[in-house]
Amino acid sequence: MRAFFGKILSKRKKEDRTTMKKLLIVGLGNPGPKYHNTRHNIGFKILDFLADSKDLSFAPDRLADKTEFNFKGxxxxxxxxTTFMNLSGKAVRYWMDKENIAIENLLVITDDLNLEFGTIRLKGKGSDGGHNGLKNIQELLNTTKYPRFRFGIGNQFSKGQQIGYVLDEWHAEENEKMKERLEKSTELILSFGTAGIHNTMNAFNGK
Structure with missing residues (x-):
């Protein structure tokens, strides 16, 4: 009898491992060295920093470069x-379907002109705000109700110069502050996955 219940417990533990909660973390940006250190690519930059902290590297996969790790269950x-910013939704939808990701377990990381440099803000829903990547995701998911993490890039540009500004590289003073902001951003991502969106919003928004 003891052996019988031991087998049941072993099976349950195996099932628990196979049903581990999965989160899809999407950094928005444009592929290629031309865009590597531009403001519009902050989503890529944050995920690169997180992957480096875990001694991971990205590998090419369907519609995206991808890596993964386990943390606290x-x-x-x-x-x-790798679809370029305006078609980001294709990759998001594909990987949500492939990995069977619930919409509340999706987190999209994007730049935001309406926030001062380095300001971080997590929200559970919202408009695309004129951002083409978010606009395409909204269209393909058919909803605005998905978590997004906005990283402020400021709006220090002249009238008509927005595109040039977001596709320009960071200034020296921004680069000096970047490491601390990237560390805080990765902490937010891990908190989102383990503590939930509301606790994470309370702990990180505006910090």
Missing amino acids: RKFILIKP
């Missing part, structure tokens, strides 16, 4: 779409 799947 959660599986974090990180993707950087």
